Each structure stands twice: as structure tokens, then as C-alpha cells.
Amino acid sequence: AQKITQTQPGMFVQEKExxxxxxxxxxxxxxxxxxxxxxxxxxxxxxxxxxxxxxxQNATEGRYSLNFQKARKSANLVISAxxxxxxxxxxxxxxxxxxxxxxxxxxxxxxxLKVLA
Amino acid sequence: SAVISQKPSRDICQRGTSLTIQCQVDSxxxxxFWYRQQPGQSLTLIATxxxxxxxTYESGFVIDKFPISRPNLTFSTLTVSNMSPEDSSIxxxxxxxxxxxxTFGSGTRLTVV
Numbered sequence: 001a002q003k004i005t006q007t008q009p010g011m012f013v014q015e016k017e018x019x020x021x022x023x024x025x026x027x028x029x030x031x032x033x034x035x036x037x038x039x040x041x042x043x044x045x046x047x048x049x050x051x052x053x054x055x056x057q058n059a060t061e062g063r064y065s066l067n068f069q070k071a072r073k074s075a076n077l078v079i080s081a082x083x084x085x086x087x088x089x090x091x092x093x094x095x096x097x098x099x100x101x102x103x104x105x106x107x108x109x110x111x112x113l114k115v116l117a
Numbered sequence: 118s119a120v121i122s123q124k125p126s127r128d129i130c131q132r133g134t135s136l137t138i139q140c141q142v143d144s145x146x147x148x149x150f151w152y153r154q155q156p157g158q159s160l161t162l163i164a165t166x167x168x169x170x171x172x173t174y175e176s177g178f179v180i181d182k183f184p185i186s187r188p189n190l191t192f193s194t195l196t197v198s199n200m201s202p203e204d205s206s207i208x209x210x211x212x213x214x215x216x217x218x219x220t221f222g223s224g225t226r227l228t229v230v
Contacts, residue, residue, distance in 0.1 A: 035218055035219075037218070037221075042223070043207050043223065043224040043226060044221060044222075044223045044224055045160075045209060045211070045221035045224075046221075047118075047218025047219065047220065047221075048218070049218075050218055091159060091160065093160075104150070104162050104165065104175075105150075105160070105162065105219065107159040107160040107161075108159060109158070109159045110159055
């Protein structure tokens with residue numbers, strides 16, 4: 001079963017508008033972490049925001065906020081006041097403990113965001 | 118957060134050859150992770166590299182194909198052996214703390230012809 005689901009392969013948003021990128025997850029762990037990464041066309045992965053499963057408040061980092069709904073197992077990324085430089089691929093990821101006991105990431109398939117001038 | 122220097126940034130290789138990718142971290146880290154991102158796909162963990170021990174490989178990846186070295190706490194290499202066009206991908210190393218975002222290298226864009 002897919003553990004991280006991003007149902008939006010592509011999104012458009014007008015510059016200065018807000019946009020929400022969807023992410024749902026599946027885990028039986030009580031303690032887990034959820035992350036969002038940005039990957040520009042250059043290929044590097046840029047960490048944006050983290051939400052712990054026990055965090056009661058939604059995480060925020062500047063223009064990024066994470067809409068964490070634990071009961072629904074969703075961790076949507078909200079980007080406010082979109083900028084042209086926000087155009088990139090966005091990956092949702094979940095930290096889980098692997099069979100060897102080591103923590104590792106599981107990544108979603110990504111959402112390609114295009115900001116329009 | 119750590120800074121990672123990953124080399125080469127890109128390469129075009131003949132099938133049947135091997136390429137070694139290097140990651141140098143500016144601080145000592147316990148674990149380093151190697152990922153593959155095939156064209157248009159998400160990231161898949163290849164292996165976790167601990168210093169002083171053999172790497173732990175994920176299902177579908179074997180040491181003969183992707184040998185990893187971890188000679189010290191700041192350096193690791195991943196070799197893609199006996200390459201075929203199916204190995205054309207972006208390869209990324211990463212380090213980080215469990216409850217915080219991992220830092221990724223800038224990636225190696227490999228094309229096998």
C-alpha cells in the first residue's frame with residue numbers, strides 16, 4: 001500500500017496567491033514525522049517544513065505552513081503569497097522506522113507547482 | 118544544518134562502465150543516506166551508510182550493483198556498477214537529524230548511453 005499519496009501531479013497558482021498542496025499518509029506508528037521538500041529544476045532537495053506526530057500546533061516556516069489533520073492522516077502544505085521562484089517540484093515525505101531499526105524517509109510522487117506572473 | 122558537497126554534478130557514461138559518486142559533509146554525521154530518483158519519479162532510498170560497518174540496503178538494491186564506502190564520519194561514496202540505460206537517474210546523498218529536515222547533496226545527474 002502506498003504510504004505517502006500526493007494526488008496532484010501538477011498545480012498552477014497566480015503570483016501572490018496562496019496554494020495548497022495535498023498530502024495524505026498511512027502509518028501504524030504512533031510516532032512519526034512529516035516533511036515537505038522543494039526540488040527546483042536544478043535537482044537539489046530543499047527542506048521546507050517539519051511536523052511531528054505529537055505536535056499539537058501546525059508547523060509554520062515563513063510563507064510555508066503545514067495543515068496537519070491527524071485523524072484524516074493529511075499533511076497539506078500551504079504556500080502563501082506565491083512567488084515566481086516557488087515554481088518547482090514539491091515532495092511530501094514521512095519518516096518511519098525501517099526493518100533494520102534505522103529511520104528513513106518515504107517520499108510521495110510529488111506535485112509540480114507553476115506560479116504564473 | 119550540515120553542508121554537503123556532492124560530486125560529480127552530472128555525467129554521461131557508457132553502458133558497462135562504473136561511476137563513483139562522492140559526498141563530503143562539513144561536519145561529522147553518524148548516518149548518510151543514498152537515494153535514487155529516476156526520471157519523473159520520486160526518491161527511493163538505496164541504502165543507509167554507517168561509518169565502520171557495511172551499508173544497509175533497501176529491497177531491490179544490492180551491494181554488487183551499488184557498493185558504498187563510508188571510511189569516516191564526513192565522507193561516503195556510492196558506485197553505480199556495470200551501468201545500463203536503466204540506471205540513468207539523479208543520485209542524492211543526505212544526512213540529518215531524525216526529527217528535523219534532512220540535508221541533501223546537490224545531486225548527481227547520471228545519463229547512461
